[in-house]
Amino acid sequence: xxxxxxxxxxxxxxxxxxxxxxxxxxxxxxxxxxxxxxxxxxxxxxxxxxxxxxxxxxxxxxxxxxxxxxxxxxxxxxxxxxxxxxxxxxxxxxxxxxxxxxxxxxxxxxxxxxxxxxxxxxxxxxxxxxxxxxxxxxxxxxxxxxxxxxxxxxxxxxxxxxxxxxxxxxxxxxxxxxxxxxxxxxxxxxxxxxxxxxxxxxxxxxxxxxxxxxxxxxxxxxxxxxxxxxxxxxxxxxxxxxxxxxxxxxxxxxxxxxxxxxxxxxxxxxxxxxxxxxxxxxxxxxxxxxxxxxxxxxxxxxxxxxxxxxxxxxxxxxxxxxxxxxxxxxxxxxxxxxxxxxxxxxxxxxxxxxxxxxxxxxxxxxxxxxxxxxxxxxxxxxxxxxxxxxxxxxxxxxxxxxxxxxxxxxxxxxxxxxxxxxxxxxxxxxxxxxxxxxxxxxxxxxxxxxxxxxxxxxxxxxxxxxxxxxxxxxxxxxxxxxxxxxxxxxxxxxxxxx
Amino acid sequence: xxxxxxxxxxxxxxxxxxxxxxxxxxxxxxxxxxxxxxxxxxxxxxxxxxxxxxxxxxxxxxxxxxxxxxxxxxxxxxxxxxxxxxxxxxxxxxxxxxxxxxxxxxxxxxxxxxxxxxxxxxxxxxxxxxxxxxxxxxxxxxxxxxxxxxxxxxxxxxxxxxxxxxxxxxxxxxxxxxxxxxxxxxxxxxxxxxxxxxxxxxxxxxxxxxxxxxxxxxxxxxxxxxxxxxxxxxxxxxxxxxxxxxxxxxxxxxxxxxxxxxxxxxxxxxxxx
Numbered sequence: 001x002x003x004x005x006x007x008x009x010x011x012x013x014x015x016x017x018x019x020x021x022x023x024x025x026x027x028x029x030x031x032x033x034x035x036x037x038x039x040x041x042x043x044x045x046x047x048x049x050x051x052x053x054x055x056x057x058x059x060x061x062x063x064x065x066x067x068x069x070x071x072x073x074x075x076x077x078x079x080x081x082x083x084x085x086x087x088x089x090x091x092x093x094x095x096x097x098x099x100x101x102x103x104x105x106x107x108x109x110x111x112x113x114x115x116x117x118x119x120x121x122x123x124x125x126x127x128x129x130x131x132x133x134x135x136x137x138x139x140x141x142x143x144x145x146x147x148x149x150x151x152x153x154x155x156x157x158x159x160x161x162x163x164x165x166x167x168x169x170x171x172x173x174x175x176x177x178x179x180x181x182x183x184x185x186x187x188x189x190x191x192x193x194x195x196x197x198x199x200x201x202x203x204x205x206x207x208x209x210x211x212x213x214x215x216x217x218x219x220x221x222x223x224x225x226x227x228x229x230x231x232x233x234x235x236x237x238x239x240x241x242x243x244x245x246x247x248x249x250x251x252x253x254x255x256x257x258x259x260x261x262x263x264x265x266x267x268x269x270x271x272x273x274x275x276x277x278x279x280x281x282x283x284x285x286x287x288x289x290x291x292x293x294x295x296x297x298x299x300x301x302x303x304x305x306x307x308x309x310x311x312x313x314x315x316x317x318x319x320x321x322x323x324x325x326x327x328x329x330x331x332x333x334x335x336x337x338x339x340x341x342x343x344x345x346x347x348x349x350x351x352x353x354x355x356x357x358x359x360x361x362x363x364x365x366x367x368x369x370x371x372x373x374x375x376x377x378x379x380x381x382x383x384x385x386x387x388x389x390x391x392x393x394x395x396x397x398x399x400x401x402x403x404x405x406x407x408x409x410x411x412x413x414x415x416x417x418x419x420x421x422x423x424x425x426x427x428x429x430x431x432x433x434x435x436x437x438x439x440x441x442x443x444x445x446x447x448x449x450x451x452x453x454x455x456x457x458x459x460x461x462x463x464x465x466x467x468x469x470x471x472x473x474x475x476x477x478x479x480x481x482x483x484x485x486x487x488x489x490x491x492x493x494x495x496x497x498x
Numbered sequence: 499x500x501x502x503x504x505x506x507x508x509x510x511x512x513x514x515x516x517x518x519x520x521x522x523x524x525x526x527x528x529x530x531x532x533x534x535x536x537x538x539x540x541x542x543x544x545x546x547x548x549x550x551x552x553x554x555x556x557x558x559x560x561x562x563x564x565x566x567x568x569x570x571x572x573x574x575x576x577x578x579x580x581x582x583x584x585x586x587x588x589x590x591x592x593x594x595x596x597x598x599x600x601x602x603x604x605x606x607x608x609x610x611x612x613x614x615x616x617x618x619x620x621x622x623x624x625x626x627x628x629x630x631x632x633x634x635x636x637x638x639x640x641x642x643x644x645x646x647x648x649x650x651x652x653x654x655x656x657x658x659x660x661x662x663x664x665x666x667x668x669x670x671x672x673x674x675x676x677x678x679x680x681x682x683x684x685x686x687x688x689x690x691x692x693x694x695x696x697x698x699x700x701x702x703x704x705x706x707x708x709x710x711x712x713x714x715x716x717x718x719x720x721x722x723x724x725x726x727x728x729x730x731x732x733x734x735x736x737x738x739x740x741x742x743x744x745x746x747x748x749x750x751x752x753x754x755x756x757x758x759x760x761x762x763x764x765x766x767x768x769x770x771x
Contacts, residue, residue, distance in 0.1 A: 328714070331712070335712075344709065344710050347708070348512050348552075350514050351708060
């Protein structure tokens with residue numbers, strides 16, 4: 001990786017705003033792709049179709065790849081990687097391209113290998129509830145498929161209609177159901193991975209819930225962001241599909257975030273085994289979805305004027321009636337402690353999706369403000385919202401009030417994962433400088449993680465030391481060298497520059 | 499004198515439930531992924547295990563009644579539902595939304611299959627007389643059978659004036675008449691009718707509120723009376739026979755053409771132009 005530092009001609013590349021301060025140079029050892037390297041078979045090399053593969057959906061990062069390959073099988077993928085290994089061609093693995101940190105698009109001219117056509121379901125074992133499929137299966141399609149056998153995918157995220165399961169695994173995606181079904185590190189029971197030299201590492205043929213024979217090699221690939229290998233197949237444990245889902249939105253009483261934490265604690269006790277999601281959003285988030293997406297606050301004006309925090313609480317259970325009884329009990333407890341101002345209940349499917357959309361469409365509605373500074377941070381529960389307050393304070397102390405439009409906090413309270421978002425009309429250096437590195441230092445000081453579920457990718461790789469010690473990063477590098485000695489897989493990302 | 503209002507509350511299949519051969523992906527909240535399916539003997543659709551809810555137009559009717567009560571124009575709002583035991587679920591919803599009391603006219607499953615607007619209108623008329631109501635607000639139609647008859651028939655049975663498809667309602671002249679705006683072809687029509695009257699709610703009359711948990715809990719303590727059509731002296735023997743219920747035809751996939759010439763050729767072949 002020292003070579004990254006060595007002198008070489010800086011190629012012009014169209015980096016957009018968020019990555020402008022990363023002065024990257026193309027790794028000179030990589031070969032340049034020529035026409036001789038490929039035949040026109042399941043590949044895209046015309047400018048128009050390349051665009052959507054080169055740019056991420058936030059339109060914040062854009063690479064300059066000249067070629068997209070669309071293999072259908074693991075063997076094809078292995079052949080491609082073998083060839084690239086021999087020819088020293090760098091590779092950018094890509095799934096649904098829904099990442100938020102620029103990890104799924106090339107930086108320079110890396111060949112994009114998309115899992116789009118690797119979309120076959122291999123097997124669903126009904127006895128063990130283990131689904132095996134290729135890595136390019138769209139999460140939504142898998143959930144539809146397993147739902148026919150009364151099963152559910154153990155993860156769910158906003159991008160489920162386009163994200164690929166392989167991408168989910170390689171980024172260790174969290175999402176909305178983590179609270180209930182746990183992380184992919186527990187639910188993925190087997191993987192098939194193609195290494196950079198084309199070798200296939202398979203732990204997917206006999207997926208078992210318990211298997212303590214030697215090191216669990218698949219774990220190292222979950223969340224490795226395509227650095228160590230290319231995931232081509234996944235075996236995943238699917239829990240039984242709950243028959244009923246109930247959803248309520250609580251308007252919290254009081255100005256203090258401590259009340260929100262108390263509500264969460266009450267929910268854990270009272271809703272215990274049926275609690276499936278606990279999300280919170282602040283007053284500003286509710287305002288953003290109203291102003292930018294025209295989603296009305298479902299509470300009466302008297303309540304919404306007083307309310308600073310909203311909690312969305314979802315339960316998954318086998319019976320709607322008994323769940324509702326538990327929910328009523330839960331709310332009575334809140335009333336006793338004077339924690340809830342009001343609480344609405346989804347009475348039908350339309351209301352159900354509406355209440356969820358209030359939370360899920362925050363990210364989308366913020367893009368209408370202009371530029372978004374997005375942070376995805378894990379923090380100890382009782383410190384979670386202090387960061388938002390401190391950032392706001394920092395803005396007002398530094399007379400930045402006129403520069404930014406919004407500074408909001410929302411997120412997965414159940415996983416103590418805060419999404420802090422700041423928006424401004426255009427990218428503003430001043431705002432950026434106020435946010436970073438302050439925010440990362442704040443997070444480190446309070447024992448948090450600077451990337452809870454979005455990963456590091458291109459945008460956050462240099463901040464790794466705020467969350468990991470030098471020794472840890474050193475062993476990550478050693479692993480990288482071991483699995484990918486020529487550093488061909490997803491270069492310039494995840495691990496920091498020297 | 500403030501009005502007494504009767505509101506019809508039909509329990510219908512949740513309108514967000516998909517028809518079986520509809521190819522739309524399920525969303526996360528659709529955990530209960532039962533879809534609308536025609537029975538094997540083509541006599542109707544399968545209702546067991548399918549999510550039901552208060553008919554959306556009836557929800558709007560209920561909201562309007564509750565708003566009149568909040569404006570102190572109404573003294574009491576009575577929710578009525580005809581159907582099997584589960585109909586009480588939607589009555590509880592109505593009570594949570596603000597109705598004062600509920601009447602469940604129990605029609606067991608088998609008989610409910612053949613219950614038609616003519617029967618329901620007679621039941622509503624009888625109840626209106628018994629409860630001495632001044633105003634009946636109903637949804638303009640139910641989303642399951644799409645009949646759009648009950649409001650009109652109820653007005654006929656009672657010989658009351660009617661304002662159908664109301665998109666705006668005002669109680670005027672003390673409380674002796676109602677001014678209604680109706681969405682008609684080519685614009686809005688405003689009519690004035692004398693009370694007592696029957697009004698049916700259109701989509702834009704209002705946006706119903708959400709039931710709050712405290713109100714749902716309070717609703718359990720509100721009175722819910724159960725009676726049968728017989729108690730009201732209404733004969734509910736079927737007047738119509740359902741011959742056949744069929745699924746909508748499967749949508750044919752489109753084709754792609756590579757040039758405008760090919761497109762015109764294909765269109766010509768189809769004989770469209």
